[in-house]
Amino acid sequence: MRLEALSREVKINKKNKNDKYHLILEAAVKVFARQGFYQSTVAQIAREAGVADGTIYLYFKNKDDILVHFFQYKTKQVFERFRAEVNHAENSLDKLRNLIKRHLAEFQRDRDMAILYQVGTHQIDRLAEDQIREMSKMYQDLISEIVEAGQQEGSIRKDLYVGLVKRFILGGVDEVINTWLHSEREYDLVSMADPLVELFVRGIGTLGITNDE
Amino acid sequence: MRLEALSREVKINKKNKNDKYHLILEAAVKVFARQGFYQSTVAQIAREAGVADGTIYLYFKNKDDILVHFFQYKTKQVFERFRAEVNHAENSLDKLRNLIKRHLAEFQRDRDMAILYQVGTHQIDRLAEDQIREMSKMYQDLISEIVEAGQQEGSIRKDLYVGLVKRFILGGVDEVINTWLHSEREYDLVSMADPLVELFVRGIGTLGITNDE
Amino acid sequence: MRLEALSREVKINKKNKNDKYHLILEAAVKVFARQGFYQSTVAQIAREAGVADGTIYLYFKNKDDILVHFFQYKTKQVFERFRAEVNHAENSLDKLRNLIKRHLAEFQRDRDMAILYQVGTHQIDRLAEDQIREMSKMYQDLISEIVEAGQQEGSIRKDLYVGLVKRFILGGVDEVINTWLHSEREYDLVSMADPLVELFVRGIGTLGITNDE
Amino acid sequence: MRLEALSREVKINKKNKNDKYHLILEAAVKVFARQGFYQSTVAQIAREAGVADGTIYLYFKNKDDILVHFFQYKTKQVFERFRAEVNHAENSLDKLRNLIKRHLAEFQRDRDMAILYQVGTHQIDRLAEDQIREMSKMYQDLISEIVEAGQQEGSIRKDLYVGLVKRFILGGVDEVINTWLHSEREYDLVSMADPLVELFVRGIGTLGITNDE
DNA sequence: CATGAATGAGCTTTCATTCAT
DNA sequence: AATGAATGAAAGCTCATTCAT
Numbered sequence: 001m002r003l004e005a006l007s008r009e010v011k012i013n014k015k016n017k018n019d020k021y022h023l024i025l026e027a028a029v030k031v032f033a034r035q036g037f038y039q040s041t042v043a044q045i046a047r048e049a050g051v052a053d054g055t056i057y058l059y060f061k062n063k064d065d066i067l068v069h070f071f072q073y074k075t076k077q078v079f080e081r082f083r084a085e086v087n088h089a090e091n092s093l094d095k096l097r098n099l100i101k102r103h104l105a106e107f108q109r110d111r112d113m114a115i116l117y118q119v120g121t122h123q124i125d126r127l128a129e130d131q132i133r134e135m136s137k138m139y140q141d142l143i144s145e146i147v148e149a150g151q152q153e154g155s156i157r158k159d160l161y162v163g164l165v166k167r168f169i170l171g172g173v174d175e176v177i178n179t180w181l182h183s184e185r186e187y188d189l190v191s192m193a194d195p196l197v198e199l200f201v202r203g204i205g206t207l208g209i210t211n212d213e
Numbered sequence: 214m215r216l217e218a219l220s221r222e223v224k225i226n227k228k229n230k231n232d233k234y235h236l237i238l239e240a241a242v243k244v245f246a247r248q249g250f251y252q253s254t255v256a257q258i259a260r261e262a263g264v265a266d267g268t269i270y271l272y273f274k275n276k277d278d279i280l281v282h283f284f285q286y287k288t289k290q291v292f293e294r295f296r297a298e299v300n301h302a303e304n305s306l307d308k309l310r311n312l313i314k315r316h317l318a319e320f321q322r323d324r325d326m327a328i329l330y331q332v333g334t335h336q337i338d339r340l341a342e343d344q345i346r347e348m349s350k351m352y353q354d355l356i357s358e359i360v361e362a363g364q365q366e367g368s369i370r371k372d373l374y375v376g377l378v379k380r381f382i383l384g385g386v387d388e389v390i391n392t393w394l395h396s397e398r399e400y401d402l403v404s405m406a407d408p409l410v411e412l413f414v415r416g417i418g419t420l421g422i423t424n425d426e
Numbered sequence: 427m428r429l430e431a432l433s434r435e436v437k438i439n440k441k442n443k444n445d446k447y448h449l450i451l452e453a454a455v456k457v458f459a460r461q462g463f464y465q466s467t468v469a470q471i472a473r474e475a476g477v478a479d480g481t482i483y484l485y486f487k488n489k490d491d492i493l494v495h496f497f498q499y500k501t502k503q504v505f506e507r508f509r510a511e512v513n514h515a516e517n518s519l520d521k522l523r524n525l526i527k528r529h530l531a532e533f534q535r536d537r538d539m540a541i542l543y544q545v546g547t548h549q550i551d552r553l554a555e556d557q558i559r560e561m562s563k564m565y566q567d568l569i570s571e572i573v574e575a576g577q578q579e580g581s582i583r584k585d586l587y588v589g590l591v592k593r594f595i596l597g598g599v600d601e602v603i604n605t606w607l608h609s610e611r612e613y614d615l616v617s618m619a620d621p622l623v624e625l626f627v628r629g630i631g632t633l634g635i636t637n638d639e
Numbered sequence: 640m641r642l643e644a645l646s647r648e649v650k651i652n653k654k655n656k657n658d659k660y661h662l663i664l665e666a667a668v669k670v671f672a673r674q675g676f677y678q679s680t681v682a683q684i685a686r687e688a689g690v691a692d693g694t695i696y697l698y699f700k701n702k703d704d705i706l707v708h709f710f711q712y713k714t715k716q717v718f719e720r721f722r723a724e725v726n727h728a729e730n731s732l733d734k735l736r737n738l739i740k741r742h743l744a745e746f747q748r749d750r751d752m753a754i755l756y757q758v759g760t761h762q763i764d765r766l767a768e769d770q771i772r773e774m775s776k777m778y779q780d781l782i783s784e785i786v787e788a789g790q791q792e793g794s795i796r797k798d799l800y801v802g803l804v805k806r807f808i809l810g811g812v813d814e815v816i817n818t819w820l821h822s823e824r825e826y827d828l829v830s831m832a833d834p835l836v837e838l839f840v841r842g843i844g845t846l847g848i849t850n851d852e
Numbered sequence: 853c854a855t856g857a858a859t860g861a862g863c864t865t866t867c868a869t870t871c872a873t
Numbered sequence: 874a875a876t877g878a879a880t881g882a883a884a885g886c887t888c889a890t891t892c893a894t
Binding site: 233266267 | 857859861
């Protein structure tokens with residue numbers, strides 16, 4: 001019992017120490033989101049985190065490194081949730097709907113992260129290129145999976161260039177997030193999922209319907 | 214006749230002088246596209262333009278001002294071409310197709326501009342905010358116009374939230390450009406227009422077709 | 427007759443051209459007085475004078491040179507008036523009174539010059555050192571003359587260290603001008619002459635009077 | 640006992656750190672006195688102080704701020720000595736004599752400060768305006784006090800415009816300092832106090848004496 | 853003579869990073 | 874581990890001066 005208690009305490013200590021790592025990370029994200037990466041100073045991050053400037057260099061190689069770590073950390077975390085959501089659904093269209101709902105929900109919940117992903121994606125390219133690319137790739141792979149499964153199910157057209165479909169979907173979702181980020185009024189982002197999926201699935205044309213009649 | 218010749222010469226001289234304005238602008242765009250706005254130095258721009266550092270300040274108030282001027286200048290220019298393309302087509306779906314083709318064509322032709330628009334849109338927000346926003350708004354207005362006309366024509370579904378359709382389309386196009394910008398091999402961007410429009414119009418679902426059968 | 431007319435015209439032209447010299451000089455003084463020498467730019471002077479930047483270098487070796495020329499020009503001009511005023515008076519105390527009156531009058535009339543003399547005297551030292559020193563010396567020589575004559579006349583004490591008297595008087599006058607320059611309300615500077623001279627002559631003490639009684 | 644020793648050590652350390660503030664201040668004064676404010680560069684001050692350029696900005700907001708702090712610091716310090724000297728003397732004329740002696744002594748002792756006060760008073764006006772004005776006002780208030788007391792004592796004439804007397808005296812002292820600053824040979828400045836006061840009190844005229852006869 | 857566009861040396865200031873404590 | 878004072882390279886920007894027109 002004692003050993004267990006001790007071990008738990010050690011864990012807590014470790015976690016507390018690790019906490020400084022996360023403390024800085026969270027602070028950095030806040031500052032980056034507020035001012036942009038290049039406009040933010042290490043001193044500001046330190047102040048926001050409540051640590052000394054020098055302390056940051058005990059946990060991160062340099063300023064760029066903070067960003068890289070952020071994307072590594074967040075990407076894994078968020079992506080796991082995406083994956084879970086997809087696995088959870090029965091059919092392809094539900095998978096897509098769930099994925100997008102989760103995507104919007106996560107970004108709505110953590111606006112700072114959203115800003116960094118949307119804004120930063122391009123801004124920093126070379127710094128966090130690998131991480132962002134990995135994230136983007138994982139996302140697109142998810143969509144590929146869904147599309148291919150849907151094609152087998154029969155719910156998704158077979159005459160599609162899947163590479164393009166991925167961009168088509170990611171682009172739509174991104175832009176919806178973007179608009180939300182820049183909007184004054186904070187409407188519910190997740191509620192955009194259903195109409196958006198409906199657009200992805202049915203398109204804007206009347207052709208299919210027309211043919212019916 | 215002589216006076217006319219003279220006046221033309223004067224114009225040319227004037228244009229040559231004005232050319233220094235554009236010389237710097239073009240140089241700046243090249244440098245910004247290569248290194249990002251904040252990573253670029255005024256000295257680099259000057260060197261790229263083949264002028265002295267100080268010369269830049271004869272034509273621009275400061276570094277930010279260069280970017281603002283670029284967007285002012287480009288936005289107007291590009292948008293007029295978009296507008297012309299839309300006016301040119303007969304029906305709504307052709308209008309949409311033409312708009313997107315032109316969009317892709319312009320960005321393919323001027324890769325530096327493309328980078329600045331995609332990268333910069335977010336990065337610099339506060340500097341060129343007005344210009345970029347105006348551009349974005351004009352673009353979305355064009356789409357609104359097309360969609361509404363299409364709805365009257367009967368080629369576009371009436372049960373659409375137009376505000377969402379605009380993001381849906383702009384997002385898709387943007388993402389296609391983005392992917393192209395990041396790709397190694399330089400494939401023909403314009404050739405993505407037709408399949409992309411097809412996606413916008415018909416969606417990825419089989420529902421319409423299914424109903425047929 | 428014709429030749430005379432021509433020659434006059436030439437003179438006028440010359441004078442007009444020379445006028446550009448004075449034009450720049452006057453403009454410079456205005457700008458220097460307003461902003462201080464180091465805060466003023468050559469471009470500002472050019473603009474104030476209504477000439478091109480480069481033109482200034484046709485008349486002056488460099489920015490410093492403008493100041494040197496100003497002091498050369500003004501010093502001679504003002505000093506001649508001082509000298510005339512002194513020569514004009516009958517007795518020493520009147521000479522002193524006249525000198526100070528003229529001094530205050532000239533500086534009241536040309537506030538910009540006043541500022542340059544008071545402010546600039548020290549500020550620029552090394553630039554216009556010689557001119558200012560010469561002016562100062564001429565002034566002090568005038569006072570020396572007056573004092574010595576007054577001593578012979580019997581109106582001025584013989585037991586004085588003349589070198590100190592000169593500073594005593596110049597300092598008092600300077601400070602009165604200074605205060606006037608910094609004051610909000612523009613009172614009549616010349617009216618300070620009589621009470622000031624009275625102070626110089628009688629001092630603030632009651633000793634002489636006391637002895638009387 | 641140990642704690643006290645420790646606390647003293649801490650104080651010394653603190654003082655050493657504060658010393659960098661004064662170190663820079665002293666260096667700046669030296670450089671300003673040598674070259675004038677606008678001719679001095681921050682790099683020169685840093686070199687003179689033996690610190691890095693950036694260090695200066697840890698202690699001062701900018702270059703101007705150094706000057707402002709100098710005047711704040713010196714003015715208070717010097718003025719307290721003036722005040723003490725005045726309070727110390729019995730009668731008004733001794734107060735005046737003591738004040739002027741101290742004034743000359745302080746400026747003789749710290750030639751750099753003297754230069755900054757004489758030169759800078761006008762040069763920088765807008766930067767250190769408040770400080771210098773305050774100093775000047777305090778000085779003139781001291782004189783006012785002395786004069787009024789002297790008038791009650793009977794040692795100073797009652798028919799005086801005190802506002803003018805203040806300028807009369809400050810001007811004389813200033814000019815004596817000025818001359819000393821510009822002189823090659825470094826004579827004893829303080830020794831000018833007695834003859835100067837004598838001039839202030841008795842004036843240069845023979846009227847009082849004349850009346851005697 | 854006059855112009856004013858162009859130059860580039862030189863300045864102030866910022867800030868990522870280090871290191872003695 | 875943590876600190877934060879110190880560093881100094883590097884950047885944006887100004888402006889006296891030149892020179893082709």
